Amino acid sequence: MTKKFKDYYDCDYALELSQRIVVVYPQFQTDRFLSLLSPSLEQLEFNDRQVLLASSLKEVLSLNYQETIALFEKILGPELESSLGMFTEGYWLWPIGKYVELYGDTDFEISTSFSKELTKRFTGEFCMRPIILAFPEQSMQLLLKWSLDENKRVRRLASECIRIRLPWAKKLYTALDYFDIYSELLTNLKDDSDKTIQKSVANNLNDLYKDDPVRFETIISAWETEDTTKECIWIIKHASRTKRKRESSI
Template sequence: MAEPLKEIFNADAVAWLGQRLATAWADFPQDGFARAILADLPSLELKARIERIALEMQHLLPGDFTKSVKIVTKALGAPPPAGDGTDFGNFRVLACHRFVSLAGLDHPDLALEYFARTTRHFSAEFDIRPFILRDQAQVLAVMRAWADEKDWRLRRLASEGARPRLPWGLRLNALVADPKPLFPILEALRDDPVEAVRRSVANNLNDIAKDHPDLLVRYVKPWAKAEARAPLIRHALRHLVKQGHAGALELMGVDGKADLRAGRIKLDAKAIAIGGSLGLGVTITNAGDSSAYAIVDYAIHHLGARGELRPKVFKWTKLTLGPGESVTLARRHSLKPVTTRRYYPGGHKVDLRINGQRVAEAPFDLLPGAGTGEIPQKGQYSGRYRGY
């Protein structure tokens, strides 16, 4: 089994950071820093480890943020080369970013200057968010300027840091309520030459779609005139397509009047143990008089801790069927424990969705297996942690 993500912030990471801080500031108590943190580290999960390190930095670095932020910046050194957009850098730097969002909230100009430089070491998308909450207009204005910068890592931060519903990040409720202040940034980046930046724009749009579906469809519809934006638009509309939103499906080329039918979902087992996999099969037929485009998804309705079923939609395929044409699809769905989901034994079900519409379903039982895939969920980290 892969090493838990929290082990990125282990004794070696603490030693690495302590050494760099001591090199940048001769008075930094490197040994005491490590000793204090390592006493707590084994009992902490990922985010709480980041928080613990940042709090110790705040305790030991100068209380004057104008001095401490210079020390941290110096400790990180020169940013690595930008690369091609596939390497996001050193995860350990998150502890330094968290220090800045804890100690620098009353010094936004210095903090934003720090983020602009050090997001090149590792994205500052989580820790810029407290500053957006404090003064949205000011920070978004700075981020709009970043959207024109040469380094793709800074351009990506302009979008990713302002996502209304960034996973693991503070929710930006004002932008959830009214996302229009984001539009100048997204428009500046929609044709970015780096895929990682365009992907961030699509994720930002997908966040907006969850609260303003009709607005989002109206907003991106003119973008579709440029064929090169098709992948971005597909990714931006993925939530709405799964929900069967008519406007999103139309943008994806779906004819809402198409007569697509599905047979019974065939499962290769009525019961499967956690850690195994479930075989799915179904036949889809175009009963109409013209060719029809089909976006085929399926949802596994997972049993929750309170006995409720919660659907998780997965992509299956996209296809075009001629009049009267049928196709039989088959795939396997893994039920191995993963770091983002806990499995509970009991009754589950799977449903099939064609162009966002549920057309068939079948039940199955999930049996106890090698593990439940349990991970700390929101609210299970250290009670002191409030940043991400």
């Protein structure tokens, strides 16, 4: 029987996470951490497990937010070299991202800086979304900058975290409120050679079409020129899948 993804986050996982923390923070109370989890962790669904893990970390760590993030930075480990691996090699970092998602939306600088480092080992789109809601203009300007970053995982994050309909997340309409920046951000990525970035941009635009077909066409028409790259052509085709489906049903 195939192991469900949620079941990777069990009590054995919690012990392994605590052991990573103890290496850099010997005061960590492993027994107390496990006692907060053991009655219910393995009975919960995926997201509830992440919330319980993150909230239990907060309860056990006698540190403020800035100090906690500084501790987490010490256990991140090496950056992933490829675009993939976030759910295989970096999966163990999910509760760390959930911690930032739950408690980091009042500290823009620390939370965004950590999210940038986190995405190099795992992914940062979920923990960035509350920050985007709390600091929309600052976030959009930062994401625009990240869309030009030398690290491909950071460039992907610039697109992925601003998706209107990101799976496993609440809808986020900041892209529509700051459409000029959003359009420029995606345009910076439209010719990217990395396939995960191409998929993110295409999914972003497919989300956009569902809520605002006119703005979708504004971006696509600007990209469709005689010099359009093969990467951009692929993005446009993949981004137009909902449009094609709707047109074929008429």
